[in-house]
Amino acid sequence: xxxxxxxxxxxxxxxxxxxxxxxxxxxxxxxxxxxxxxxxxxxxxxxxxxxxxxxxxxxxxxxxxxxxxxxxxxxxxxxxxxxxxxxxxxxxxxxxxxxxxxxxxxxxxxxxxxxxxxxxxxxxxxxxxxxxxxxxxxxxxxxxxxxxxxxxxxxxxxxxxxxxxxxxxxxxxxxxxxxxxxxxxxxxxxxxxxxxxxxxxxxxxxxxxxxxxxxxxxxxxxxxxxxxxxxxxxxxxxxxxxxxxxxxxxxxxxxxxxxxxxxxxxxxxxxxxxxxxxxxxxxxxxxxxxxxxxxxxxxxxxxxxxxxxxxxxxxxxxxxxxxxxxxxxxxxxxxxxxxxxxxxxxxxxxxxxxxxxxxxxxxxxxxxxxxxxxxxxxxxxxxxxxxxxxxxxxxxxxxxxxxxxxxxxxxxxxxxxxxxxxxxxxxxxxxxxxxxxxxxxxxxxxxxxxxxxxxxxxxxxxxxxxxxxxxxxxxxxxxxxxxxxxxxxxxxxxxxxxxxxxxxxxxxxxxxxxxxxxxxxxxxxxxxxxxxxxxxxxxxxxxxxxxxxxxxxxxxxxxxxxxxxxxxxxxxxxxxxxxxxxxxxxxxxxxxxxxxxxxxxxxxxxxxxxxxxxxxxxxxxxxxxxxxxxxxxxxxxxxxxxxxxxxxxxxxxxxxxxxxxxxxxxxxxxxxxxxxxxxxxxxxxxxxxxxxxxxxxxxxxxxxxxxxxxxxxxxxxxxxxxxxxxxxxxxxxxxxxxxxxxxxxxxxxxxxxxxxxxxxxxxxxxxxxxxxxxxxxxxxxxxxxxxxxxxxxxxxxxxxxxxxxxxxxxxxxxx
Numbered sequence: 001x002x003x004x005x006x007x008x009x010x011x012x013x014x015x016x017x018x019x020x021x022x023x024x025x026x027x028x029x030x031x032x033x034x035x036x037x038x039x040x041x042x043x044x045x046x047x048x049x050x051x052x053x054x055x056x057x058x059x060x061x062x063x064x065x066x067x068x069x070x071x072x073x074x075x076x077x078x079x080x081x082x083x084x085x086x087x088x089x090x091x092x093x094x095x096x097x098x099x100x101x102x103x104x105x106x107x108x109x110x111x112x113x114x115x116x117x118x119x120x121x122x123x124x125x126x127x128x129x130x131x132x133x134x135x136x137x138x139x140x141x142x143x144x145x146x147x148x149x150x151x152x153x154x155x156x157x158x159x160x161x162x163x164x165x166x167x168x169x170x171x172x173x174x175x176x177x178x179x180x181x182x183x184x185x186x187x188x189x190x191x192x193x194x195x196x197x198x199x200x201x202x203x204x205x206x207x208x209x210x211x212x213x214x215x216x217x218x219x220x221x222x223x224x225x226x227x228x229x230x231x232x233x234x235x236x237x238x239x240x241x242x243x244x245x246x247x248x249x250x251x252x253x254x255x256x257x258x259x260x261x262x263x264x265x266x267x268x269x270x271x272x273x274x275x276x277x278x279x280x281x282x283x284x285x286x287x288x289x290x291x292x293x294x295x296x297x298x299x300x301x302x303x304x305x306x307x308x309x310x311x312x313x314x315x316x317x318x319x320x321x322x323x324x325x326x327x328x329x330x331x332x333x334x335x336x337x338x339x340x341x342x343x344x345x346x347x348x349x350x351x352x353x354x355x356x357x358x359x360x361x362x363x364x365x366x367x368x369x370x371x372x373x374x375x376x377x378x379x380x381x382x383x384x385x386x387x388x389x390x391x392x393x394x395x396x397x398x399x400x401x402x403x404x405x406x407x408x409x410x411x412x413x414x415x416x417x418x419x420x421x422x423x424x425x426x427x428x429x430x431x432x433x434x435x436x437x438x439x440x441x442x443x444x445x446x447x448x449x450x451x452x453x454x455x456x457x458x459x460x461x462x463x464x465x466x467x468x469x470x471x472x473x474x475x476x477x478x479x480x481x482x483x484x485x486x487x488x489x490x491x492x493x494x495x496x497x498x499x500x501x502x503x504x505x506x507x508x509x510x511x512x513x514x515x516x517x518x519x520x521x522x523x524x525x526x527x528x529x530x531x532x533x534x535x536x537x538x539x540x541x542x543x544x545x546x547x548x549x550x551x552x553x554x555x556x557x558x559x560x561x562x563x564x565x566x567x568x569x570x571x572x573x574x575x576x577x578x579x580x581x582x583x584x585x586x587x588x589x590x591x592x593x594x595x596x597x598x599x600x601x602x603x604x605x606x607x608x609x610x611x612x613x614x615x616x617x618x619x620x621x622x623x624x625x626x627x628x629x630x631x632x633x634x635x636x637x638x639x640x641x642x643x644x645x646x647x648x649x650x651x652x653x654x655x656x657x658x659x660x661x662x663x664x665x666x667x668x669x670x671x672x673x674x675x676x677x678x679x680x681x682x683x684x685x686x687x688x689x690x691x692x693x694x695x696x697x698x699x700x701x702x703x704x705x706x707x708x709x710x711x712x713x714x715x716x717x718x719x720x721x722x723x724x725x726x727x728x729x730x731x732x733x734x735x736x737x738x739x740x741x742x743x744x745x746x747x748x749x750x751x752x753x754x755x756x757x758x759x760x761x762x763x764x765x766x767x768x769x770x771x772x773x774x775x776x777x778x779x780x781x782x783x784x785x786x787x788x789x790x791x792x793x794x795x796x797x798x799x800x801x802x803x804x805x806x807x808x809x810x811x812x813x814x815x
Contacts, residue, residue, distance in 0.1 A: 005124065008124065008125070008128075012115065012128050016107070016108050016111050016112070016132075017108070019107070019132065020104040020107050021104075023103060023104075023107060023376065024100040024101075024103055024104055026376055027100065027376060027378075028100060029380065029382045030376065030377050030378025030379060030380060030381075031378050031379040031380060031381030031382060031383040031388070032378040032379055032383075032388070033096075033099070033100075033378065033385060034096065034099045034148070034385060035145050035146070035148070035375075035378065036144065036145055036146055036147055036148020036149070036150075037146070037147055037148050037418040037419060038147060038149055038150075038418065038419050038438065038439075039099070039148030039150065039419065040148070040418075040419040040420045040422070040423035040438070041148070041419035041422065041423070041438035041439050042080055042081070042084060042150040043084065043098075043099055043423065044419070044422070044423045044426060044427055044438070045072060045073075045076070045080070045081040045084065046080075046081050046082075046083075046084020046085045046087070046088055046095070046098065047084075047085075047088060047095050047427060048060065048063055048072060048081075049073070049081045049082060049084070049085035050084075050085035050088040050089060050093065053085060053089075056733075057733050059073060059078075060072070060073060060733075061073070061074075061734070061754060061777045062731075062736075062752070062754075062777055063426075064433055064731050064749075065425070065426035065427075065431060065432070065433050065434060065437075066422060066426060066433075066434055066436070066437025066438070066443075067434075067435070067436065067437045067440075067442070067443040067444065067445050067449070067750060068408070068433075068435060068444075068445055068471060068472065068748060068749055068750040068765070069444075069749045069750045069752070070437060070442050070443060070444070070750070071442060071752060071754070072439075072442060074241050074242055074442065074780070075242050075439070075441050075442035076242075076439055076441070076442060077151060077189065077190050077191055077192055077193055077238060077242075078190065078238065079151070079154065079187070079190040079191050080150050080151040080191060080192075083102070083105070083154065084098060084099075084102060084150070087101040087102055087105065096385050096386075102150065106135075106144075106153050106154055106156065106157060107135050109157040110131065110134060110135045110156045110157045110160075111128075111131030111132050111134070111135060112131060113131065113156075113157050113158070113160045113161055114127050114128075114130045114131035114134050114160050114344065115127045115128045115131045116161070117160055117161065117345070117348065118130065118131075118348060120164065120168070121164075121348055121349065123348055123351070126347075126348060126358070129362060130344050130347070130348065133344075133362065133365055133366065133369070134156070134160070134340075134341075134344060135156065136369050136372070137281065137284075137337070137340055137365075137369065138271065138279040138281055138368070138369060138371075139278060139279055139280065139281070139336045139337050139340065140153070140156055140337055141372045141375045141376070142277075142278060142279065142372070142375065143337065144375075145375035145376065146375060148418075148419065149192075151191045151192040151195070152191070152192050152195050152334075152337075154191045154192075155188055155191040155192055155196075156337065158184050158187050158188050158191065159188070159199070159337070159338065159341050160341055160344070160345070161180070161184050162181065162184040162185060162188060162199070163341055163342060164345060165177045165180040165181045165184060166203065166206075166224055167298065167302075167349060168180075169181065169220065169223070169224060170210065170217070170220055170224075170298075171298060175800050176800065178223060178224075178226075178227040178800055179227075179796060179800045181224060181227040181228060181231065182227045182228070182230045182231035182234065182792075182796050183231065183234075184231070185199075185227070185228050185231030185232065186231040186232075186234040186235050186792075188231075189231065189232060189235035189238070189239065190235060190238065193235075193238075193239065193242060194329070195334065196232075198330070198331070198334055198335055198338065199338055200228060201330065201335075202305065202309060202335060202338040202339070202342070203224070203228065204225075205305050205308055205309065206301060206302065206305040206342065207221040207224065207225070209301045209304045209305050209308070210301040213300055213301050213304070214301075227796075230792050230795055230796040231792070231796075232792070233788050233789070233791060233792025233795070234789055234792035234793055234796065235789070235792075236788025236789040236791075236792060237789040239788070240780070241779070241780040244753070245753050245780075255321075255327060255328050255329070255330060255331055255332075256318075257331075258278075258313075258330075258331035258332050258333040258334060259313060259314065259315055259317065259318040259321075259332055259333065260277065260278065260313065260314070260315065260333065261314060261315055262310075264277055264278075265278065265279065265280040265310070265313060265314070265333075265336075266280060266281070266282045266285055267279075267282075268282050268368060268371055269371075271371040271372055271374065272371050278313075278333040278336060279336075279372070280310055280313065280336050280339075280340075281340070281365070281368050282368055283361075283364035283365050283367065283368035284340055284343060284365065284368070285310065286364065287361050287364070287365070288303050288306045288307050288310070288339075288343050290361075291303030291343070291346055291347070291350065292304050292307050295346065295350050295353075296352075298346075298349040299346040299347070299349045299350040300346070301346075302342040302343065302345050302346030303342070303343065303346050305339070305342045306339040306340070306342045306343045306346075309332075309335050309336070309338065309339035309342075310336075310339060312332050312335070313332040313333050313335065313336065317332065318332070347361070389420070389424060389428055392417065392420065392421075392424065393424060393428065395508070395510075396413070396417065396421070396477070396479075396510070396511055397477060397507075397508065397511045397513045398411070398421070398424055398425065398428075398477065399429075400505065400513055401425075401475050401477045401513055402425070402428075402429060402430060402432050404475060404505060404513075404515045405432050405474065405475040405515075406474050406475075406517075406518060406520065406521060407433060407472055407473070407474050407518070407520070407521065407522055407523060407748075408432070408434060408435055408472045408474065408475070408748070409425050409432055409433070409434045409435070409473060409475045409476075409477065410434070410435045410436065410452070410468045410471065410473035410475070410476045410477065411425060411434060411435075411436050411477050412452065412453070412456045412464070412476065412477065412478045412479065412482070413477070413478075413479035413482060413511075414453050414456060414457065414479070414482045416479055416482065419438035419439075421436075422434065422436060422437045422438040423438070433472075435448075435449060435452070435468070435471040435472070435473050436449055443750070444750040444751060444752060444764050445471070445750045445764045445765070447539065447550075447552065447764065448467070448470075448471060448550075448763065448764055448765075451463075451467065451539055451542070451543070451550070452464065452467055452468070452471075454543065455467070455543055456478065456482055456483060457482060457483065457484045457485075458484065458485055458543065458697065458698075459484075459485030459488045460543045460544060460546075461492065461493045461496040461497070462496050462500075462546050462717045462719060463542065463543050463544075463546045464476070464478075464496075465497055465500040465502055465514075466500060466546050466720065466722065467546070469500065469501075469516070469525065469724075470722070470746065470748070470763075470765075471748055471765075472523065472524070472525075472747075472748025472749075474515060474516045474517070474518050475513070475514070475515050475516075476497075476502060476513075476514040476515075477511060477512075477513050477514075478511065478513075478514070479510055479511055480510060480511065480512060481510060485700075497514050499719075500516070500719070501516040501517075502515065502516045503515060503516070503517075518724055519726075520724075520726040520727070522726070522727040522728065522729045523724050523725065523726055523727055523748075524724075524725055524727050524740065524742075524745040524746050524747045524748055524768075525722050525723060525724055525745070525746050525748070526722075526725055526742055526743075526744055526745055526746070527549075527720050527721065527722045527723070528720060528721040529547055529548065529549035529567060529720045530547045530548070530567065530568050530569060530714050530718070530720070531545070531547060531548035531549065531567055531568060531570070531571055531712070531714055532548065532549045532551065532564065532567045532569070532570055532571070533548045533549065533550055533551060533571040533572075533573065534551050534553075534554060534556055534559065534570065534571070534572050534573075534575050535554045535571075535572050535573040535574040535575035535576075535600075536554050536573070536574040536575075537573040537574035537600065537602070537603065537694070538550065538551070538554075538571055538572065538573040538574070538575070538600075540573070540694055540697050541573070541693050541708075541712070543697055544696065544697065544705075544708075544716050544717065545708075545712060545714050545715075545716055545717075545718065546718070546719055546720065547714050547715075547718040547719060547720050548569070548571055548714065549763070550763050551762070551763055552761070552762075552763055552764050554574065554575050554576045555575070555576045555577060555578065556572065556575050556576070556577050556583045556586065556587075557577050557578045557579055557582055557583055557586075559586075561586055561589045561590060561593075564586075564590055565590065565593055565595060567595065568595065568596065568713070568714075569595070569596045569598065569712060569713060569714055570590060570595060570596070570597045570598070571598045571600075571712070572597065572598065572599045572600065573600035573602070573603075573693070574600070574602070574603040575605070576605060577605060580605070580607070580615070583615075584615065587599075587616065587685060588616075588681055588685075590684075591681060591682050591684035591685045592682070592684075594684065595684060596684050596686065596713060597684060597685050597686065598686045598688065598711055598712060599615065599616075599618075599685070599686065599687050599688070600688055600689075600691070601618070601620040601655045601656075601657055601676075601687055601688060601689035602620070602654055602655050602689065602690075602691045602694075604620050604655075613655070614659075616680050616681060616685065617659050617680060618657055618658070618659040618660060618680050618687050619657070619658045619659055620655035620656070620657060620689060621655060621656055621657075621658060622653070622654075622655060623653075623654060623655065623656050623669065623674070624651060624652065624653050624654070625645075625651075625652045625654070626650060626651055626652075627644055627645060627650055628642065628643070628644040628645055629642045629652075629690065629695075630667045630668060630669060631667065631668075632665060632666075632667050632676070632690075632703075632707070633665065633666045633667065634664065634665045634706075634707055634710070635664045635665065635710075636710065637706055637707075637710075640703040640707070641703065642695075642699075642701050642703050643699055643701045645695070645699075646698050646699055649698070652691070652695075654689065654690050654691045655689045655690070655691075656669075656674040656675060656676050656689050656690070657674075657675045657676060657677075657678065657687055657689050658675070659680070660675055660678035660679065660680055660687060661678070661679055661680050661681070662678050662679045662683070663675045663677070663678040664677045664678045664679070664710075665677030665678065665707065667690075675689075676688065676689040676690045676692075677707065677711065686711045688707075688711055692704055692707060692708065693708060696708060725740065725741070725742045725745055726741070727739065727740055727745070727747060728740075729747070729749075734776060734777050735774055735775060735776045735777060736749070736774075736775040736777070737772065737774050737775075738768050738772070738773045738775065739771070739772050739773075740768055740769070740770055740771065740773070741770055742770055743769045743770050744767060744769065745767060745768055745769070745770075746762070746765050746766075746767055747765070747766045747767065747768055748765060749765065749766045750764055750765060750766065751764055751765055751766040752777075753780060754777050754778045754779065754780055755776075755777070755778075756775065756776040756777075756778050757773055757774055757775040757776060758773050759773060759775055
């Protein structure tokens with residue numbers, strides 16, 4: 001019997017190697033590899049780690065090439081990067097061979113993962129079959145070849161083991177299974193922390209279903225949850241730094257894109273027609289339905305869990321998900337592979353199912369996989385990656401941009417090239433720094449680049465070139481079809497670029513390349529702004545009025561009166577305060593000093609005692625308009641008729657004002673004259689409602705612009721006074737040395753909380769004064785993060801030990 005098993009394992013191992021070799025040979029010749037939106041991001045991280053290790057740095061802290069300096073290993077789990085680096089090393093530094101090796105490794109290990117589960121359950125041959133089918137499930141192929149989510153692909157190795165150990169503990173209540181649950185979840189966290197969170201949600205659904213089906217299994221579920229939490233604690237050395245000061249997701253709620261109709265999820269023809277979309281699988285869905293109705297005992301909770309997850313991926317399920325806390329992180333279509341893993345595990349445990357029926361179900365799954373072959377075979381042109389990138393560089397003018405760039409490139413294509421463009425700026429040919437990159441979650445400057453992208457879409461050319469210079473970009477490459485502004489003037493764009501020192505170097509039907517000659521390898525800038533914007537919504541005004549400085553801190557109490565007195569205008573929009581009385585005193589002091597303070601009434605902080613939005617005695621009251629504003633009566637202009645709201649904004653939720661001293665603007669609603677514009681305390685404190693600045697940014701309405709000009713007193717498209725200054729910068733392993741001849745210099749490097757030195761931050765960028773500044777790269781909360789990991793390991797050991805002792809007592813009493 002043992003010899004038969006050994007032979008089976010040898011044959012299976014050979015089969016896996018043969019399949020893996022055929023797979024990578026086909027991928028190598030498909031003409032589009034490495035394919036996938038994010039693939040080059042993970043290839044770059046692996047290459048970055050590989051080169052760092054070669055230079056003696058085993059955990060590099062800062063990569064200067066992306067996002068004006070990014071902590072590439074902090075905000076994304078490290079496992080995939082180190083695996084890619086190891087494979088690059090085995091392949092002699094060939095990143096493309098390393099990518100193909102990654103496919104081989106993940107295929108073989110994920111297949112062996114399910115084969116191991118089958119062996120443990122007593123169904124080794126079924127486990128071997130499922131291992132191969134699991135890797136080629138359409139959604140898994142989509143993750144690898146369309147999304148390019150290589151860490152999630154690596155999670156496919158661990159996920160079956162994790163779910164198996166949950167099933168195993170529920171069935172046999174072995175204490176060691178608790179340790180296996182914790183350890184496997186630790187590795188899931190090390191692969192993809194966000195995906196690990198999705199797995200937790202799925203397990204909670206499963207445990208609830210399991211409790212309902214089996215009853216009185218509460219203690220078992222609690223033990224499983226505790227094991228998962230201990231696994232999470234073991235990852236503390238990574239988790240705590242990654243969640244500390246991570247990029248805000250307020251402006252990046254992508255969850256709506258991760259729901260789709262059930263028809264799309266179950267339509268096998270979509271892949272035949274070349275539609276790249278998440279595919280749950282018609283065969284898988286039918287199997288889950290059969291299992292939910294016909295299975296029993298150990299199998300049915302997994303089938304029901306998979307069915308619930310499928311429902312939650314649909315547009316109808318979205319209505320349920322949207323009412324949950326943290327719903328913006330529930331990208332439900334990413335849950336599909338988790339649901340499928342529960343399906344496979346439940347099939348494994350469905351031991352009463354006849355072999356012939358099982359064979360039919362497997363055949364259905366294999367047939368359903370066939371249309372996904374396009375992900376693997378691609379275009380079958382045998383074009384090498386180097387040639388493909390060369391063609392992309394030529395067509396996008398990136399080759400010329402890299403030739404002329406002195407310090408940094410701004411590739412303003414709104415991610416048309418995905419991670420490929422980011423990789424090419426940083427690692428294709430010569431290494432160049434870029435204001436953009438891939439994996440925005442790691443970017444301290446995420447707000448800055450969002451605004452640049454928005455400026456491109458909406459055609460704010462003065463803002464584009466000024467803020468590109470603010471980010472240290474002497475080279476600007478714009479994809480013209482990303483500009484959504486109708487009837488924009490190319491002549492105006494050229495005049496704006498020329499006025500700011502940029503010259504047109506090259507152009508084609510899609511791209512225009514600009515360069516500003518500075519004469520310096522590294523440069524910063526010293527800038528004087530007329531106005532300053534404070535608050536989460538203050539950035540919008542800077543698009544049309546770039547002489548208003550953006551800030552990263554929305555709290556008005558964190559600014560001194562003397563600091564704000566340098567500006568003629570202070571603009572507050574969706575601001576915060578710790579102490580309202582102190583904030584109001586600051587504003588009055590500024591107004592008394594002749595500084596104009598403009599307060600946008602929309603989202604004024606709420607007074608917790610009165611439960612109203614109020615500041616300086618002015619309260620904001622809610623109102624909703626449909627399709628457009630009513631006529632607005634404004635001082636100096638009379639009645640103004642503004643254009644209708646743009647598409648997608650038929651309902652406009654906003655505010656009007658009560659408590660103004662002098663009213664400058666009103667409108668009539670239900671025969672009531674209501675104020676939206678006026679002053680309080682003195683003429684220098686101006687309140688504005690109706691969210692007019694945002695409306696103007698969307699429509700460029702001339703009448704809205706007249707109102708804004710009336711209260712802001714800064715000319716539209718007026719530029720700040722910006723002076724380029726030379727810098728001498730040395731990037732070393734654990735420090736950055738900057739030499740400057742000027743004070744208050746924006747180094748154009750992003751500011752990180754790991755910096756230690758005589759530096760300060762403004763608008764997410766690092767500022768230094770004259771002389772030599774040494775910035776040391778430290779570690780975020782080292783004691784807490786390492787302590788959490790140590791505590792997780794110790795507690796897990798104690799937890800397993802106690803459960804082992806308890807298990808032995810039960811065994812002894814049974815004997």
